[in-house]
Amino acid sequence: MAPPMSADAFLDALRSEGVTVVEVGDWREHNRNHKGPWGPVHGVMIHHTATRGTAYTVRICRDGRPGLPGPLCHGVIAKDGTVHLVGHGRANHAGAGDDDVLRAVIAEKALPPDDEANTDGNRHFYGFECENLGDGEDPWPDAQLEAVEKVAAAVCRHHGWTERSVIGHREWQPGKVDPRGFTMAWLRGRVRDRLK
Numbered sequence: 001m002a003p004p005m006s007a008d009a010f011l012d013a014l015r016s017e018g019v020t021v022v023e024v025g026d027w028r029e030h031n032r033n034h035k036g037p038w039g040p041v042h043g044v045m046i047h048h049t050a051t052r053g054t055a056y057t058v059r060i061c062r063d064g065r066p067g068l069p070g071p072l073c074h075g076v077i078a079k080d081g082t083v084h085l086v087g088h089g090r091a092n093h094a095g096a097g098d099d100d101v102l103r104a105v106i107a108e109k110a111l112p113p114d115d116e117a118n119t120d121g122n123r124h125f126y127g128f129e130c131e132n133l134g135d136g137e138d139p140w141p142d143a144q145l146e147a148v149e150k151v152a153a154a155v156c157r158h159h160g161w162t163e164r165s166v167i168g169h170r171e172w173q174p175g176k177v178d179p180r181g182f183t184m185a186w187l188r189g190r191v192r193d194r195l196k
Ligand SMILES: [Zn+2]
Pocket: 046, 047, 048, 093, 169, 176, 178
């Protein structure tokens, strides 16, 4: 259980981890806090966008799409590894997921199957969207994967969490497949090593 970082603390945490950050518009005040609570925070969620092109991807994640207003995450991780900050606060990224998974994340234990959609995830997770088509063909450049590792580690380091607090959207919400292209076990291993 932790209160969310301030925008300044979030920026500092990312930069201290060596992340190259691009601040997009009024990201510090761009959120969905008027629609529901933000925090306490319990983890970091990783996604892929199923889009191509960094400018287009960042715009969608900032503004949203028909039926799903932005921001759709906090940071967009581009193919070149730069992280575009599009929002701070409650964001439309996690949707409804499994309370058993949330309990496991809080306890930092192995995750159970996500077979229920009974819990508001937008309240409890930082969210990062990765620019990738998610078709199993679109490559994940090393610079991008390194940035995924760094943002996850940055948030965990700030809150004193282990790699167990990093989950994929597909581990949270039934029916989701993202991120596709690497396993979350592999990513958690990299985060674990980075946090040593
Ligand atoms: Zn997702």
